[in-house]
Amino acid sequence: MNMRRERSSNQGTPALKRRPAPGARARTDEQKKDVRENLIAVGRHLFAVEDPSTVSLRKIAVKTGYSPGTIYKYFRDQHELFIAIREQDMSRVVDNLEKMAERVADPKERLRGVFVAAVRHWLKYPEEFRVLFSIRPEQSSKPDRQPFGKSAVVLRSYSLYRRLVDDLFATYPVPPCAPRLATDTLIAATHGIIAFTLHTHTLEWSNPIRMSEQVLDALLVTWSKSDT
Template identity: 30%
Template sequence: MPRVLTETDVADFRERLCAAAERLFAEQGPDAVTMRQLAAELGVSPMTPYRYFQDKDDILAAVRTSGFNRFAEALEKAREGAASVRGKGAAVGDAYVDFAFENPHTYKLMFDLNQPLDGNHPELIEAGRRAHDTMSAWVKDLVAAGEMAGDPEEIGTMFWAATHGVIVLEMAGKLPPGAARNLHDRIGTALGKGLRPGA
């Protein structure tokens, strides 16, 4: 008779399984990873993961939800901790680059994967929305303060596209180590100048 699992037991195993899945999904691609393989990574029977998740898509959604929420938390903390309204953009940008290179598997699964979304994973939809909002929140601060002019959503997307681009290029070995951060700073400065009122 299987022992009764406490909430802590469930949370701990889900966390361990998601950590293993995150690495394997990023290295091999979700389609190449099996539930049996995930079970073997943790040294449990092939059916054990099904006690915690419905299927592999459920695990992938949990991994991505956690990633988006941790990403959003990092950017929100950077924005809140900035000493000035002008410093918010730089702080958020630095936090973005830090997160990407400190969590490359997570970052890849967040942004380089098109997972079909449906009503089965509302928490993933909400986490993705939260992460997206963090990319324009600091722009809204600057527009409200008269430091920048334009549509905050569009401007946030411009900065996001530029930052994501240099990060992916460095991760793919197309740029030398450290180049993404340097280019991110220079692109941000150039875009910022062009978006100031009267520029």
């Protein structure tokens, strides 16, 4: 009976990496890394599927099977865990997009390819997208902490998108619009498509990748025509 309840309480949570037996301390760096990764994985899932304001460190500890005191050795509060999740997920996608950008020589194809790849990634990992982009501001900020939007990984992400626009606009005699406006438009348009298709399940949407390609191609054509 207890086993049935235990399975039910953990239903839907991510598979955890191997960890020390309950009550045992994580002694090696590898064990400590695994504990931290498990806490992040379960925290991400709970933040994505539940009201983030109800997700406490104690609740995450219970889901992972660690003692409540263990989680405080890795994160001082809910906000710190929340930021660690977002930084990890954003860093991974930026790493991949930067590598992709280096492999494509043509500025137009590079910009298009990177934005389509970003859409594909977030559609593949919807929980990551929800935690990164769908949390209310008051749930992801603290007065005495640096806002996530000013963190190094977010600035790095925006810098990549801005470079893609700058490189493309450098091929035109005159920039078709302000590069900042173009960058913000590209991000908002593609991320908006992801958000609508993920959050409005009662509507039957067209393929979101094709939708994103349509938007990107329309913008690219508009910008190229403004130089003629």
